[in-house]
Amino acid sequence: MDYRLDSDTPVVVSLRRAARTEIHAANRNAQLLPDEQAVHELRKHCKKLRALLRLIYPNKNPLFRRENDRYRKLARCLSAGRDLVSMRTALLTLAPPSHFEKMHRVLRQIQQSLRDEENLIRVEGLLEEARESIEEWPLHNIRWGDIDTGYLRGYQRARKAWLEAREGDNAHKLHQLRKRVKDHWYHCRLLRERHPQSIALRCEPLKQLAQLLGDWRDLYLLCHFAITVGEPLGEELIKLLEMCDWHKVRLRLEIEKGCAEFFAHKKLVI
Numbered sequence: 603m604d605y606r607l608d609s610d611t612p613v614v615v616s617l618r619r620a621a622r623t624e625i626h627a628a629n630r631n632a633q634l635l636p637d638e639q640a641v642h643e644l645r646k647h648c649k650k651l652r653a654l655l656r657l658i659y660p661n662k663n664p665l666f667r668r669e670n671d672r673y674r675k676l677a678r679c680l681s682a683g684r685d686l687v688s689m690r691t692a693l694l695t696l697a698p699p700s701h702f703e704k705m706h707r708v709l710r711q712i713q714q715s716l717r718d719e720e721n722l723i724r725v726e727g728l729l730e731e732a733r734e735s736i737e738e739w740p741l742h743n744i745r746w747g748d749i750d751t752g753y754l755r756g757y758q759r760a761r762k763a764w765l766e767a768r769e770g771d772n773a774h775k776l777h778q779l780r781k782r783v784k785d786h787w788y789h790c791r792l793l794r795e796r797h798p799q800s801i802a803l804r805c806e807p808l809k810q811l812a813q814l815l816g817d818w819r820d821l822y823l824l825c826h827f828a829i830t831v832g833e834p835l836g837e838e839l840i841k842l843l844e845m846c847d848w849h850k851v852r853l854r855l856e857i858e859k860g861c862a863e864f865f866a867h868k869k870l871v872i
Contacts, residue, residue: 605620605650605788609746620654621651621654621736622736624650625729625733628725629726644677648673648677651673651732652670653756653788653789654792655669665740676729683713688819692823692824693706696842702842705838749796750793753793754872756785756789757870760782760783761868763778763779765865773822776857780816780819783811787809787812790805797872801872807860811857811864814853817849
């Protein structure tokens with residue numbers, strides 16, 4: 603089933619169905635996909651479940667804090683290998699594989715030393731606990747109007763993150779902006795059927811904006827890692843950092859343009 607809420611069914615039924623679908627897909631991917639791909643997909647399902655929770659509850663809600671923490675921890679136990687994949691992808695965007703051979707060799711060596719099998723086995727148990735918890739979410743008082751309010755709340759959080767990230771290349775603030783943009787994109791996907799004119803049209807451009815922010819983050823991680831490796835990279839280090847900086851500036855301009863388009867209004871009307 604697609605990641606969306608069915609406006610033709612009661613909101614409680616639609617919310618629980620969407621959450622169950624993500625858990626089912628995460629379990630299936632953990633069992634069937636190769637480790638690297640399974641990790642990537644599992645982390646995406648966790649983010650989608652956290653976005654769904656943010657649509658229902660404000661951050662200070664005790665249930666939100668408990669469930670959000672559950673999926674955050676679940677994703678973090680799979681983060682080490684994922685960062686290496688991101689850096690390798692970023693390196694390939696800079697130049698063909700024949701370039702930066704020393705950096706490619708370092709990344710391969712670290713990747714080979716990491717194994718996700720044990721973590722993936724542990725994740726299956728955590729996902730079963732999460733599935734049981736979904737059945738106990740107290741949704742009986744939730745109405746569609748509450749979901750619309752949650753959507754607007756998510757927009758305000760994304761807009762605030764943009765305003766805070768506008769000055770300079772603060773990595774932490776840009777990472778927070780990326781997370782809030784992805785939340786807003788996920789919320790648009792969930793509600794695109796309910797608001798086909800106002801919300802559905804935002805989905806694809808927000809996806810592209812989130813990708814730009816992800817690309818910037820990957821280049822930042824690559825730069826930071828290259829500096830940590832240091833001398834063994836030899837003359838590759840300076841060339842790599844220069845290319846990363848050039849691409850980060852280009853991405854920063856595109857990010858600012860996209861944010862200015864989607865978060866210009868202080869209040870959003872749906």
